[in-house]
Amino acid sequence: MTRTIVIDPVTRIEGHSKITIQLDDRGEVVDAHFHVTQFRGFERITQGRPVHEMPAITARTCGICPVSHMVAAAKAVDDIMAVEAAPTGADLRRVINLAQVVQSHALSFFHLSSPDLLFGFDADPARRNIIGVARENPGLARDGIAIRKLGQQIIEWLGGKRIHPPWIVPGGVAEPLAEETRDRILAAIPEAIAAAQRAIAWYKSDLVRWEEEAATFGNFRTAYMGLVDREGLVDLYDGWLRVIDADGKPLEERVDPRRYAEFIGEAVEPWTYLKTPYWKPMGYPDGIYRVGPLARLNVAERTGTPLADEELEKFRWRIGRVAGSSFHYHYARLIEILHGLERIDQLLRGPDILSKHVRSRAEVNRHEGIGVSEAPRGTLFHHYRVDDHGIVEWANLIIATGNNNMAMNRAVLQVARQHVRGDRLEEPMLNRVEAVIRCYDPCLSCSTHALGQMALELELRAPDGTTLDTLTR
């Protein structure tokens, strides 16, 4: 006899996911599924649209990281036009992409996860939020809010509109960077870097507390994927796909991301609308890989910016060359914030950053285009086919969170195994399932639910569907 525990979001509007945990008759966890029950089919929506609309359409359909979608979509259209984005345009896209990573990571770490870290997973949920953090450790909360705000402001200053900037266009960006804007951003960076460093220092001092927890917190062997540049450094905008195995051995040293379909399979599971990508050469489901901040730091030689590299060295010294526990996504996120800020600073000091030539123009010159970039949550693939006139006939998107689909399931399973006792549902279990999912910062609305509280319902079900126990937050 098997029984199933279901964790279901309470608010349907906000929540898009559900978790079931399968028990066998001895009350042991045998399987776990992270269901994504609501997902917008952009592949369908985009059919018949002029390809130049793709950046805006995909940004709208997947609204959690619009800038990342605009970047990947614009790159795919560059490919269809068979042009390279104007170099300054490409650098400006890099800046806005980094700003998105900084602000998104700040939201994930400070607003959503720091309460767990500060108060512990079992603390009163009423206190376990950013307001609670602001009371307990005002400096940390202030730093987090300031970093996020700067990321958002950079996006707004460049793109004009915080959420859906039409500034990122095929061929580059729509308008050159104004000198005042550059200076304004440059002036704000040092304080944000200092804030990021303070947060890292706090995290490191706190880390020992979590060593035991981290060991069973989505800690398992997978491959890792991320974009790297020519020298193997972290590249969030462009470059080659590098994939390593759990021991850090390269599975692919440097693949042109346009060849993704040769290496990434996309499995479809009946229990989720989210596709389940896997590393083809290893088959399904063995080809499990992870993406996102942790994966990027695992695959890259270094980040390429001095302060972040210093921190990465310490990270590796503490955790190892390849970090396996999902828990360390937090740490990796902080290092990437630092890297992002440093890199924005470097790019804005580039000699041509104020160039007026920011956009290449061309017609549709190819019937197919692929654009790949790193979104805050991991590698993002946009792939379109168009007709002679540039009308989209077919589109395939692999979103960052999708890449982590298998890993999230595995992580939930591990946490459930560790914390589910008998057929009773306990709060600690719910808290940890929530927290382990949050490590991946999935781009589902439920994960950013008000003040970091995921609306979850835990339900224990018998095989015949009857409810044995529920736990609701």
Add this chain to the structure above:
Amino acid sequence: MSTVHTLRIDGKDVAGSDGATILEVARENGIDIPTMCHLDGISDRGACRLCMVEIAGSPKLAPACMTRVAEGMEVTAHSERLLEYRRAITEMLFVERNHVCAVCVANNHCELQDLAEDLGVTHFDLPRINPKVEVDASHPLFAIDHNRCILCLRCVRVCDEIEGAHTWDIMHRGLDTRVQTDMGLAWGDSPTCTSCGKCVQVCPTGALFEKGRAVARGTRRPRPFLPWMRVVAEERGL
């Protein structure tokens, strides 16, 4: 010497020469009447019915853009009833096709959007029809997305009256009505189109646009008269 008529519009005493329309005289006197199909410089068609006004003594509403002024006319251009009509018309313009402003080239510089804003149309009560409508991107420079066409027929008139090409016309009826190029040929195959871009310039919405324009990156088109007519051709060195 032309005759001058005196009349009242919204209670204001105004004068207009013989042959002038109510719309012209109203605008000369600072009275704004919403319009959509009307465009200074080309003939009027009375297609959109937004400019409907009440004329004392007549049970029917009359389009201001098509109705000549007459001596002693008593015109009401603004009333609760007219506002309700205008809102209803605007709503119908939206629900008849598929308008998704957020991903439209014309976003933020669209006359239909402006109209809705001016009239305070904040939501739709009518059900959306969601017709399946096509995009023709076969022309090398321009494209038409029928999803956003409101059948104002400005393109048809400007192409005929100003450019003299008469590439555009209308086909079918009712909900199936479409503007078309050369008896239904793909625009890119049109033997009459001179690629002057006038139709693109006059289109009040995002239906006609220059290819390659990203969302919300359509041209801003101030249209006092027709001086902007040559812009596209000149920009492109045609």
